[in-house]
Amino acid sequence: MTFSLHAFSSADTAFDIQAAALEDIRPHPTEASLIQLGQALMTELVDLITDTALEDVQTILAESLIGAFHSASGRISRDADRARDRMRQLDRDFDGSELADTELQAASREARAADVAATAAELIRDAAAQTWTVASGEVWTAWRGGRRGTRLTAAQIEARDLLRAVEEQRREARRPKGPIVAFRGAPFADSGEDAGRIFDALNWAREQWPDMALATTGAKGAEKLAIRWARQKDVVLVLARADFDRHGKAAPFRANDEMMALSPVCCLSLSQSLRPGEGGPAKPFGPALNIGQQARARGVRHLAIRARSG
Incomplete structure (x- = not known):
């Protein structure tokens, strides 16, 4: 059995x-190096098309680049899942031969390798997304049996432990560690004053609950x-994305x-822009009121974000 030749140091990550x-x-x-690659790819794209005729579709191109690595990670993860399915079948039908x-063992190696490759794609994706946010101020978000006998071989123990570890890791990854603060805001509340007061409110919340998670629908x-x-x-x-295909107009409330x-x-x-004269409708945003x-x-506890007094 051979392993990658690597001299570990304090700089090594998990x-x-x-x-x-x-x-x-x-x-x-x-x-x-993977993070550096993601940063370099996005920087090269932004530098090339800024102040050119392609600048009008800059967001589409940037989000497509990020989305490509997001899609790659998903495809590789599905390969890992298929390898784990084979592991379950092999473990279930194991005859001791x-x-x-x-x-x-081969299915276990394939699953572990695919997990690493999927994480690599995610590192490139996240670095490119962060570089895009720094360059543009825009935030990218993703769219959407029985066996006889008791003798176990080393390979079986490894496979079963790996399956349990992966499933537990996925559950833990989806579970916020701290308390949740929910936020709903009007899609037309995007003025400079709106941004400042939203950030003030969120900073206050983080002072109250330092390990908070933020729940929102991701609307514009x-x-x-x-x-x-x-x-x-x-x-x-x-x-908590609004599912308009399933719930129609009720989706934001669901x-x-x-x-x-x-x-x-x-x-x-924040049900209404703090600068209502700048183009937003006069009627407050219903889901934020709800x-x-x-x-x-x-x-x-509920706090409605308001303009600074005075």
Whole structure:
């Protein structure tokens, strides 16, 4: 059995250690080099098309580049899942033979290698997305049996442990570690004053709950500003996207229901732009009003974002 030749150092990340543990004699790119690649790709794209005729479609091109690595990560993850499916089948039908043991080890290696490759694509994607946010101020978000006998071989133990670890890791990754703060804001509330007060409210919330996660639907305007804040502050995001295909016009309110089901400690809302004369409708944004109503009905703290006094 061979492993990647790698001299570990204090600079190695968890990804670097996981990659080096693969049974592959070929070297693996480090986390730092993958991040540098994502930054370089986006920087090169932005530098090339800025102040050119392609500038009008700059956002489409940038988001397509980021989305390509997001799609690649998903495809590779599905390969890993298929390898784990084979592991389950091989483990279920294991007959104690050397051939079965070898096949199980091979499926385990394939799954671990695919997991590392998927993470590599995510590192490139996230670095490119962060570079795009710095360059443009825009935030990218993703669219959418029985066996006889008791003798276990080393390969079986490794496979079962790996399956349990992957499933637990996925559950943990989806579970915010701290309390949840929910935010709903009007899509037309995107003025400079709106942004400043949204950031003030979110900074206040983070002072109250330093390990908070931010729940929002990811809608344009105020909620995109909140997402930008979360990315800058390295705050976990929980997205409850409105499903218009399933719920039609009720989708934004169903998204509120999803966020309230998360048992937030506080709800923040901005139902109207603080600069209403700059093009937004005079009527307040209904879903932002609704989450305040739901919070009060459930006894959850609710703060409506308002203009600075004076």
